[in-house]
Amino acid sequence: MLRILCSLAILIAWHSNTCAELQDLTESELSEVSGEGVGYIYEDFQFNAQDPNPIDDTDGYRFKITGIEDTNNDPVxxxxxxxxxxxAGSNRGANLDGNYVNIGRLNNPFEIDMLDGNNLGGGGYTDKAVLSIAAPKHIDVSQGYDCTDATAVQGSGTCASRPEGQPSAGYQGERMDIGLQINTNFATSSDININLYAESAHFDGSYFRVWGGDADVDGNSTVExxxxxxxxxxxxxxxxxxxxxxxxxxxxxxDVVMDQLRMELAIGDAKYYQPATFDVNSDGNFTFMIHAVPSPAANPDAPGTIGANGLRTSSNTATWDWYxxxxxxxAKTNISVGDLSVxxxxxxxxxxxxxxxxxxxxxxHDI
Incomplete structure (x- = not known):
């Protein structure tokens, strides 16, 4: 069982979070607490960083990235x-007063944990301590909700985050409306504004894991x-x-509208010795790499050969079965859009x- 943390009176922009009353645990409940990892949720949450005067970029309300130049070396x-x-129902930021959302659930919170790599399927995780940051997990379809339908009911999908109004009318759920306005200001040409709005959005099943290891991180054949x-x-x-x-x-x-959007991005696959690495070299440029799946001869789990015709009968059986x-x-990436309209x-x-x-x-690379 995870220890549940609740944020008390944290000021986000000009909105204050609140949390429900903490409850005592019984002796039997305490006996089941292992103290492994931390779970966290936010109830009645809202983040509001809207600039009341979007034309004025000197009032301190906006986050700005500088140091970018166009082809004429003018600042952008x-x-x-x-x-x-x-x-839900924020109407592109117009209806924010009193419009809150829950982030995570008590029985399926966001988690920070140190995991034993031997329990994660072995492979590149073997004998590693793995730091994991994870969103609420997918659950059995009998208890879950369709992941993209804002009117989904229980038993329609595998997502734990509930739409507004579920499981009962008036419940605000764990799916959020998100808005982002990006302004790009050019010195000698027209400025560009781009707006992005997500309705009834969530991140169920997401996780980020890190651990230490040795690899060639910049392609120079030197293991570091x-x-x-x-x-x-x-x-x-x-x-x-x-x-x-x-x-x-x-x-x-x-408007460009993607209806029923589902993005499941797989970055790296440690079980099959494909970690992702990030390196910054001496001139300030970076290299991001998802490492190649090991060759048959160098396969740590099943070294051997694959026949020229690719068939199992002409290959080392264990090696062929591994691939x-x-x-x-x-790990595979899946992206789907129920309907795209312009x-x-x-x-x-x-x-x-x-x-x-x-x-x-x-x-x-430098330009």
Missing amino acids: DVSFSQIYIAG STMMMEARLNFYADKLILNSCDLDGNNCGT QDYYTNG GGTSFGSSRIQGLQIQYLEVTS
């Missing part, structure tokens, strides 16, 4: 002037001690809306299913 300022996290990572980044929303307006929020253009398991059960015109559904990364290297 990127600022975030309208940010909020609130309950480094921090290794694995993540499952899940994002579900009833709707994701993208548009552009004037900097004051008026005269908005056409078959990797392609069948290894300006009210539907373009139908789209889906990416079972995308598996065998090797990825991303580097930055």
Whole structure:
């Protein structure tokens, strides 16, 4: 059992959080507490960092990124002037007063824990202590809710986070409305405003894990001690809306709407010796890498050969079975949109299913 932490009177922007009354545990309940890890939830939560005067970028309300230049070496300022996290029905930030959301549930909270890698499937986790930060988990469909439907009822899906009004009318649920306005200011050309709104969104099943290991983190064939990572980044929303307006929020253009959005991104796969690593070299550029699946001869679990025709009968059986398991059960990325519409015109559904990364290297360069 996890110890549950509740935030008392934490000031977020100009809204104060509250939490329910803490309850005593009985002797039998205390006997089941192991003290392993920390679980945390927020009840009646709202984050409101909307700039009351979005035209004025000197009033201290916005988060700004500087140091970017265009092709003429003129400065380009990127600022975030309208940010909020609130309950359902926020109407793109217009209805925030008293509109709260719960983040996590008492029986399925966000968790911070130190895990035994030997209990995570072995492979690259073997004999490692793994720091894990995790969102609420997926649950049995008989108890869960459809992950993307804002009107889902119990028994319709595997997500633990409940929509507003579930399990009973008036309950505010654990799915949030999120808004973000990005303003890009150019010195010699027109400024650009981009708005992003998510309705009934949540992150069930997401986690981020880190541990120490040895790997070639920059492709120079030198093995170094480094921090290794694995993540499952899940994002579900009833709707994701993208548009552009004037900097004051008026005269908005056409809405691009993704209905019933489901993104399940797999970054790294430690069980099959594919950690993700991040390295910054001496000139300030970075290398992000999802390491290659090991070759048959160098496979730590089942070294051997794969026949030229790729068949099991001409291969080392254990080696062939290991790769078959990797392609069948290894981490995969899935993205689906129930309906994509632009300006009210539907373009139908789209889906990416079972995308598996065998090797990825991303580097930055000076221009």
